[in-house]
Amino acid sequence: MKKWYKLLGLTAAAALALVACGTTSDETADSSSASGESSTEGEATAPELSTTVDNEGDAIDGGTLQVGLVTDTPFQGIFSWEYYEDAYDAEIMQFAFDSLFGTDENFQIDDSGKATVELDQEAKKATITLKEGLKWSDGDDLTAEDVVFPYEVIGSPDYTGVRYDSTFMNIVGMEEYHNGEADTISGITIVDDLTVEIQYIEVGPSMLQAGGGIWSYAMPKHYLSDVPVADLASSEKIRSTPVGDGPFRITKVTPGESVEFEANENYWLGTPKLDNVVLEVVPSSSIVAALENGTYDIALSMPTDQYESYAELPGYSLLGRDELSYTYIGFKLGKWDAEAGEVVPDENAKMADKSLRQAMGYALDNNAVAERFYNGLRSNANTVIPPVFGSFGATTEEVPGYTYDPDKANQLLDDAGYADTDGDGLREDPDGEKLTINFASMEGGETAEPIAQYYIQSWNEIGLDVQLTDGRLLEFNSFYDRVQADDENIDIYQAAWGTGTDPAPNGLYGRNAEFNFSRWATEENDNFMADFTSAEAFDAEFQQNTFIEWQKYFSEEAPVIPTLFRTEVLPVNNRVKHYDFGYDAPADFGWHSVELTADAPVTE
Structure with a gap:
């Protein structure tokens, strides 16, 4: 079971079929689906698929x-x-790497894995205890040093990955270590060969979730410690x-x-x-x-x-x-400040007006896409918390999400001052300047091109000039490299997230999360992120209310528009x-x- 955020490709995780299965890639959807009329004629029934197989x-x-x-x-x-x-x-x-921790049916850490976790809420301390006799694939013992080593790598000033975020900053002494002011992480103690204690600034219920506030993996220090941290990823x-x-x-x-x-x-x-x-x-x-x-x-x-x-x-x-994932349309709203380790929103970004973002969400008929072209294996996404997380995800009554409503889309744009001032059928921005929105989408099988063109057509129908970045679909790795680098030729993008097994969204939408690709941050969102990881969130009612209220807020602000959940x-x-x-x-x-x-x- 994977327990961290993953970038997904369109073929593997997020292809939106506007082509009936079995047809060629240049056959687009019929006029009713392209115009968003959600007719149920010929609607596919979701196949009943088992999770187990036994063969004689x-x-x-x-x-x-x-x-x-x-x-x-x-x-x-x-x-x-x-x-x-x-x-x-x-x-x-x-096939070759495990998690330290086993989990129950709710993705909470239990005693079935290589290690156990004891969380002391009052002392704000976690104790990780390895089982005896664990070894690496080369025969060396897996010890407490291997549990601590990932913290030393991810927290290093020379770390080149993307996982140093608020969950690591929450460890006592981590920021001093990350800033090069200390040689060790004062809040992490190796008690003995099998036991590690970690002191936190705050503790919250996500620490009980696999992939939550406690890192879930060991790293072979005996094998990797001679490689400079800056060179590890390429070694x-x-x-x-x-x-x-x-x-x-x-x-x-x-x-x-x-x-x-x-x-x-x-x-x-x-x-x-x-x-x-x-x-x-x-x-x-x-x-x-x-x-x-x-x-x-x-x-x-x-x-x-x-x-x-x-x-x-x-x-x-x-x-x-059900997948622990969702497809979304993301809007570029700022930049990543690597030195500060946080997103820096730009109030003058092309997509900064949330009315524009909301209108682009209402222009898409993802409900018809899911129903008519996915054999029941896709469903309209109303939020960024997948339904596999049960009551943590908001219902459509609580958060309706963005369903096809071109009248509402047009009204939002009209009210926000996006008007066609030169009579060419396309809206200018509120200052009367030409508005061209650069849309990045990635390659992925026969459906990728028609999907991208459907979205462009849908936005064109509400008067928005949307063009593919570089005039073509982008290769998967290049796509994510450019999105992550805040390429100036990308204003919006279509992507997908594998969420991992912790429903808390801090690692994707927190101010200190490099995976926050839309580069969106507000003080109100900061408060929600703090609430998710606070001691108060151990109260089930408080935690539930925080999840629902955040999803309402997030949907209204629309830094991303979720489009589809998947099987x-x-x-x-x-x-x-x-x-x-x-x-x-x-x-x-x-x-x-x-x-x-x-x-x-x-x-x-």
Whole structure:
């Protein structure tokens, strides 16, 4: 289970199909869907997908699991929880790296993992205790030093990743360490080889969530400490020969293309039953044919816009679950100040007027998109808290979100002074100056281009001149590099977030979060972020009210417009004896327990 924020690609996580499945990419949606009339004629029913599969047959000894990773771009290959940034690397790492903590059905830390957490609210202290006998994949002991090492890396002044945020600043002595004023983090104490104590400025309920206020991963200090922190992300020890604590160890990396694994006999839950795992990148246009030919046992990041083409795939069971993610339209509202470690809003930014942002939200008919072109595997997103988090997410009665209402969109623009002053059918800004909005969207299968063009058409219909950045779709890695760098040629962008297992939004929308790509911050939002992590939030009523009220505020301010929630689909070959895709899978279940019943994937 991944427990941190992930950048998602459109094919893997956020493709909005304005093309009926099975048609060519240049066939756009019919006039009713393009105009947003949410007709229910021919509406797809959501498929009923199980989270588990059990196949008959005796298990063979060992064997190799063949895995396809569906992406139209090479993976980055940053095999470190402290440095990785996108979902593709996270998909790869799940075979070779573990979390320290186990979780229950609500994603709260329990005693089923490598380590336990005891949180002392009064003393504002967390005690992390490792179980005995833990080892890294190279046979070295996993100790308290490895628990502390990620804090030393992420907090270092030389850290080049994006995870130094308010959760780390909340540790006593961390800011002094990060600023180079101290050689150690005063609030972190190694009690013994198995025990670490961390002193916090404030404690809150997110510390009980996996991926919340307590870092969930260890880092092999014995292996990495000789590499300068500034060089870690690009080092061979992370890119090519990483040491992990998961069920398999990486033995070969073909950059951007494939990764080979072998069983890790040092795994804490026992030697895996498989001998090897081989993972290969597969383009979205080829994955269905590859599965039909029995090339892979499992396909990760399976494109749901192609669902009809593999719904009855011989030799496979299709598993499904709600994703911890959402698609959104983001608006650039400022810059990231790396030295200060915070976003700096610009009141003069092109998209600074929230009426403009709201109007662009009301111009889109995501409800029709979800209903008519996704076989029930997408749903209109009213908020940025996915429904898998239950009552933390606002209902549509509490937060309606943005549904198609062109009249309201036009009225908002009229009232805000965006008028067509030269008669060309396109609105100028309130100062009468030409308004061109640069829209960044990424490549991703056959649907990416028609989706982007649909959005542009929808905004054009309310009088906005929106153009693709550089006049084309951007490659996945380039897209996120430019969004993160606050490229001046990007005013708005279409992207997606994998949220991790903590519903608190501080890591994505806090002032000190580098992942806050819209670069939006207000004092009122700062207060909400503080409330999420405060001791007062241990009170269930206060916590619930904070979540709902923040979502109301966030929706009104619209620094991003959430568009779709999703269900993810996982094809599993019939030679896989048992697999559990559910978030509530038994604590001792994982890749180490997977068995095969034949020497190669079957096609019937």
